[in-house]
Amino acid sequence: MDISKFTSKKFLAKAGGLLAILVFLATFPIYSSNSDVDIGLIILMYIILTVSWVMFSGPTGYMSLATAAFFGIGAYTCAFLYQKSGPLLPLPAAIIAGGLVTFIFALVVGLVTLRLKGMYFAIFTFGLIMLLNQFMVYYELNILGARGQRVFPITNQTAFYIVLVILVLTLLAAYLIRRSRLGLAMQSIGENEAAAAHMGVNTNVVKIFAFAISAFFMGLTGAAMAPRWEYVDPSVAFNMLYSFMPVLMAVFGGMRELYGPVIGAAIFAYSERALRLRFPYHYMLAFGITLILIIIFLPGGLTGLVPTLKDKLSGLIARLRKGGQSERHANT
């Protein structure tokens, strides 16, 4: 193995930076107020959802609108297993179960829809949220006899750390998948699915598996939030907002690089918290319009601007250098 790659200055600088951020986040709840931890928790949650969404929809081009559905399934699974009246499983197991149930559910959805054209997939995933919402209302009313589930509570700090761990795992998975043959296969499907199939890529298996992996992390997140909210019902769990926001954040931040969705999520999660109490309808209107504008004018997102900015910057530096040289020549 080539060790020099890991000792180069660039790599050490990047690793050092990431470590610093990790330490900052890990110690955040200790010196911050409760409401700050609240906001931090929501931001982390949205980052995970956005990164998970990009994990599949980014390279393959199959736009999944089911993020909210998977989030809700994870939340409900944990709610059933970690009930206020008496948890059936320890918290870590309940959360992991949330992820696994979501994984299996996504496999089924993928098996039905991913063999077909992308538009059928979009239709199916869009309606999934409402479908699960309606089903859960029926189920709770007629079979369980009560609306909503009370979940055994956890503190803000605990939730923050759990979500932080999930975030690290999600980012790690996203990073590894990008550089793996699964990631390459996904990209080839997104570029030209027919050609990919003819080069030996089993497109159905790749799509279904990748879809389920991204759903796993969304389910984990939902499961982690359920005990923090202490109450889960269909309108809380299956909320279209959780499908919309990751899309907005990913498109705004840019999907080419891994940090694009992170930046987009941070910006909009913070704005959402800041604006939603004072301008409840205005801010959503603004977000909707923003998504449209970004798609039209800046489809590559913020990180899509980076290559352009880099070019302009290096051009500027080159011109400044030339200017300095010609002055020196003139003086001799």
Next chain:
Amino acid sequence: MTTEAIVPLLVSGVLNGGIYALAAMGLSIQYGVARVLNLSHGEFIMVATWVGFTFFTRFDINPLISIVITAPLFLIMGFAIHRTIFTTLRKRAPTPGAFEGNSLLASFGLLFAVQNIALLIWGGVPRAMTWLTGGVDILGTRISLSKLVALVVAVSLGVAFYIFVNRSRLGKAIRAAAQDPATAGLMGINTNRVLPLCFGLGILLAGAAGLLLSMCYPISTFIGVRYTIIALIVVALGGLGSIPGSFIGGFILGIVGSLVSRLESGLILVSFYGILMLLLIVRPRGLLGKR
């Protein structure tokens, strides 16, 4: 079941089916020609219900006249939306696949934009209006006049639209553009006008559906997504882009929904999804689909 039970079921079923058919045909022409899967479709239905409410309660204009008045307005609105948003997207998209993906997401943004504009104007509290009162006796049961009138209008509009697309010159141009936009352009069809026009026609149909809805059902700012989903399911069932398929599929789902609501009203959407799943597994091209 007695005729007393069947007749209202059928009436509701065909009425809902007519509204679904109008909504689905609108969505279908938007996707079939302009290649935009408009996730905000239901929001325009919702807006139309509020427009109907406002026109009736403020200006004493009944919904049927409102349909006539607002038709050109909705058409122009849809034309403008397509020209500003989706035409630009089409020009800038590197591939047709990228365009479909981008326009899908843009329509998602439009959903939230329109819904929140409606919330700002009309608020989130459901209302209702009664225009036609009284009922008609059919086969021994009393059917509300509103529902009957709405039913007749819905079916008539649906049939009229179907004939328009299949027989008229403009309809031929539309179908040509749906099959092959590039060649249609070469044949002298101005795709820069036909595509936005079709999008506008879709919004027009959504408007009609909404106004008919306002006659018979309560009005709420949150019904949009439900109708979008139902329209999407109908369009998928009938085959993406097939207008006759959407027409028939709408009525089928309307009747099925009516029957299911008799048994268990909370599971209507579940049953629709069940049908969709079955069809997608067995016959992926839809009932009458070409693609």
Next chain:
Amino acid sequence: MPILEGQGVTKYFGGLAAVSNVDLHVDQGEIVGMIGPNGAGKTTLFNLISAAFPVSSGEIRFKGQKLTGLKPHQICKLGVARTFQETKVFTNIPVLQNVLVGAFFGSPNRVSWADAARETSQALEFVGLSAMSAVPAKDLTLVNQKLVEVARALATKPDLLLLDELMAGLNPTEVSEAMELVTKIRDTGITILMVEHVMKAIMGICERIMVLHHGEKICEGTPQEITCNKQVIEIYLGE
């Protein structure tokens, strides 16, 4: 021993027979050409072999194994690779990654990163694109994009290579270079079946030629026999 055989291969699109009752065979190590006017069914036949869509009737066998009923990725792993008439490179990713897809997934067994990388650089060197590995495929000229397709197909380690109008859009120098490349490929042991309109290429390197017209195979033979065939002359030059 024929490496590829087809019997009664037929494909209907609606009521129209795009390919009608075609028998074909390609022997190991041959370079066989397929010609015919536009719409004769040549690319459709390729699509049937590679299972882009299924046959309406008839059977296709590769090394004795039935291809009809398999999926494209399975056929690729068996050893059939192809290029496309409208180049289907993976536009936004670099040349290297394009070919890497073929190297990784074209083999029936799991390929290690080291092996895939090696296959890829060999394939790129073979077609002469090594200098361009980092260039996104969309920034290449047409002829280089076609070379990427060839390298990608070669990376799947095929026994049979289907070339769909490789020479289309190339200038005469590029055509000669492509002809050399095709012969070079055959000399490594890969059998070639090529659809072409460029007569110079077909006559120059094909040992045997099939002529299709309106979906039917109307004759088959060496380049000499084809040029003397009355039917063929009629099709191309009119009566």
